[in-house]
Amino acid sequence: xxxxxxxxxxxxxxxxxxxxxxxxVREAMDRVNETxxxxxxxxxxxxxxxxxxxxxxxxxxxxxxDAEKRKHKDLKDDLDERLKxxxxxxxxxxxxxxxxxxxxEINPGDNLKEKLGQAEILxxxxxxxxxxxxxxxxxx
Numbered sequence: 001x002x003x004x005x006x007x008x009x010x011x012x013x014x015x016x017x018x019x020x021x022x023x024x025v026r027e028a029m030d031r032v033n034e035t036x037x038x039x040x041x042x043x044x045x046x047x048x049x050x051x052x053x054x055x056x057x058x059x060x061x062x063x064x065x066d067a068e069k070r071k072h073k074d075l076k077d078d079l080d081e082r083l084k085x086x087x088x089x090x091x092x093x094x095x096x097x098x099x100x101x102x103x104x105e106i107n108p109g110d111n112l113k114e115k116l117g118q119a120e121i122l123x124x125x126x127x128x129x130x131x132x133x134x135x136x137x138x139x140x
Contacts, residue, residue, distance in 0.1 A: 025082050
């Protein structure tokens with residue numbers, strides 16, 4: 001029987017990886033700032049119109065805008081934390097890039113904990129350097 005399990009994708013920190021991670025976060029920050037600026041401009045126009053026509057709707061709209069601004073602030077704070085983390089990465093250390101899903105064959109008599117144990121793929125500048133699998137497939 002074949003079952004799914006998670007595989008951790010790790011990367012060895014190199015100058016290239018560190019630059020890529022930092023660039024990704026800065027681009028995301030720029031997009032958040034652009035979205036926030038557009039929201040601000042659009043909300044001013046709508047708010048002026050609503051204030052002239054319906055004060056209750058204007059107040060509800062203001063609350064929606066304030067909630068959206070808080071979301072953007074929280075996102076920017078998260079990105080800022082991530083940027084600090086990436087800037088502090090040490091060369092040669094291992095960094096978790098994400099999770100993949102893989103399959104493993106299980107049979108009666110197998111140690112389930114071992115078979116479903118966390119496998120890892122280690123890369124260096126996108127080249128696979130090592131596959132760490134606690135449950136290697138053995139010929140039966």
